[in-house]
Amino acid sequence: MITALPIHILPPQPLLQHTDKLMLIGSCFTEHIGKRLSDAKFRVLENPNGILFNPLSVVKSVQSYMEAAPVAPSDLFFLNEIWNHWDFHTRFSGTDQAQTVQIINRSIQEAHTYLKEADWLMITLGSAFQYFLQENDRDVANCHRAPGQWFEKRLLSISVITQALKEMIGQLKAFNPSLKIIFTISPVRHIRDGVVENNRSKARLIEAVHEMVEGYEHCFYFPAYELVIDVLRDYRYYDIDMVHPNFAATGVVWDQFFQSYLGEEARQVATRMLELTTAANHKVRFPETQAYEKFRNSQLQKIARYEKDYSYISFEREKAVFTSL
Numbered sequence: 001m002i003t004a005l006p007i008h009i010l011p012p013q014p015l016l017q018h019t020d021k022l023m024l025i026g027s028c029f030t031e032h033i034g035k036r037l038s039d040a041k042f043r044v045l046e047n048p049n050g051i052l053f054n055p056l057s058v059v060k061s062v063q064s065y066m067e068a069a070p071v072a073p074s075d076l077f078f079l080n081e082i083w084n085h086w087d088f089h090t091r092f093s094g095t096d097q098a099q100t101v102q103i104i105n106r107s108i109q110e111a112h113t114y115l116k117e118a119d120w121l122m123i124t125l126g127s128a129f130q131y132f133l134q135e136n137d138r139d140v141a142n143c144h145r146a147p148g149q150w151f152e153k154r155l156l157s158i159s160v161i162t163q164a165l166k167e168m169i170g171q172l173k174a175f176n177p178s179l180k181i182i183f184t185i186s187p188v189r190h191i192r193d194g195v196v197e198n199n200r201s202k203a204r205l206i207e208a209v210h211e212m213v214e215g216y217e218h219c220f221y222f223p224a225y226e227l228v229i230d231v232l233r234d235y236r237y238y239d240i241d242m243v244h245p246n247f248a249a250t251g252v253v254w255d256q257f258f259q260s261y262l263g264e265e266a267r268q269v270a271t272r273m274l275e276l277t278t279a280a281n282h283k284v285r286f287p288e289t290q291a292y293e294k295f296r297n298s299q300l301q302k303i304a305r306y307e308k309d310y311s312y313i314s315f316e317r318e319k320a321v322f323t324s325l
Contacts, residue, residue: 005231009256012180012220015263016120018042018270019312023115025061026124027053027186029224032250033122033257041273041313045118048111049141050089053126053190055161055205057141059168060087062121066175068112070105073097079146086133086140093144116176124224125209126186128156128201129193155201161208169216181219182261183209187228187253189243222261224253269310276302280321296322 016022021043024034034046049061064087076083076097083100084093092107094100115121131140131151143151172179185205190198202225213221228237228245235242237249245253258267279299284292299322303315 005233007223007226007231007256009223009260010220011260012182016261016266017263018266018310020119021045021114021117022120022122023048023111023118024122024124025049025052025058026122026184027051027126027188029126029184029186029188029245029250030122030124032245033124033224033254036250036254039274039277040270041277041310042270043312045111045114047089048107049087050091052089052141053186054128054130054141055125055156055208056130056139056164057087058123058125059164060139061141062115062168063171064108065111065115066171068109070108071101073101076100079144082144084142084144086138086142086144089142090144115179118176118179120180120182121172122182122184124184124186125205126188127190127193127198128161128204129190129197130154130156155197156204158204158207158211161204162211165208165212166215169212169219173218179218181212181216182222183212183219184222185209185225187225187245187249191243222257224257227253227256272306273313276306276315276318280318 018041022037022045024030024037024044024046026047028051030047031051034044037044038046048065049057052058052061071085076085078084078097082093082095083097084090085100085104088104092100092104094103131143131153132138133140134150134152140151169181172181185202189195190201193201206225209221212219228249232249232252237245237252239246258270262270276299279295286292287296300319303318303322306313307315
């Protein structure tokens with residue numbers, strides 16, 4: 001019988017508590033873990049710049065949160081009838097320049113306030129490839145479907161990545177001395193770069209991140225990449241594009257995170273919250289039945305108890321679901 005490769009996951013010290021505040025930044029894989037944390041009713045702020053793949057863009061975004069420096073209308077560029085910002089995902093783009101600036105600045109200010117009080121910063125790096133504008137050598141986080149000839153693509157060296165991360169960590173220590181940092185590497189393979197090139201890229205990220213973990217006692221590494229690539233290593237765990245881990249794969253990663261990084265009490269609370277949010281997300285076909293009325297009342301009673309026990313959690317969405325017919 002073939003069994004999966006064993007993997008030893010070093011838990012952080014201290015373990016995560018359910019009362020902790022977490023900020024998550026990085027690749028699209030960040031959003032999978034962020035969704036599960038949110039469903040478990042952790043306090044989470046996720047990707048204030050939108051999805052970010054490369055380390056320089058992550059570092060620049062974190063630095064902008066600490067500085068709380070607003071963007072100006074002149075920082076935007078107009079392309080394909082839309083206003084965009086090179087450091088922000090397209091979900092921040094818009095047809096109205098003033099409104100786009102307002103939305104971006106609101107996100108920066110929210111991130112500034114949140115990061116100042118956060119207990120954990122979870123950074124998921126996806127690629128060591130970085131795009132730079134040809135005209136001024138400016139690094140960009142998102143190309144916004146601009147013409148390819150506008151950019152130069154470079155594979156960042158380990159020394160460049162480590163220097164940027166060290167600078168960010170030092171600034172964060174001064175900004176929020178109690179903040180702990182969890183690094184992960186996204187298991188999403190950037191095949192458009194090429195198979196060999198993707199592996200070189202991931203290797204540089206892994207080496208740089210481990211240098212941070214070895215050099216700073218408040219930095220930790222969660223092996224999401226290794227769990228998917230080396231432990232699961234089966235295309236059953238990928239979407240149809242053979243690149244993105246599917247729901248089953250992210251479930252395995254979440255289970256390992258849940259067991260390794262959460263304290264016992266946090267796991268108990270998270271389990272209760274997941275049961276509640278799952279019930280609230282369930283699509284009811286016959287809400288007029290007595291069976292559903294009994295179920296609905298039991299959930300409202302549960303919420304009433306939880307509001308007393310967990311005053312830091314908002315249950316407004318769940319109450320709205322179970323009080324509406």
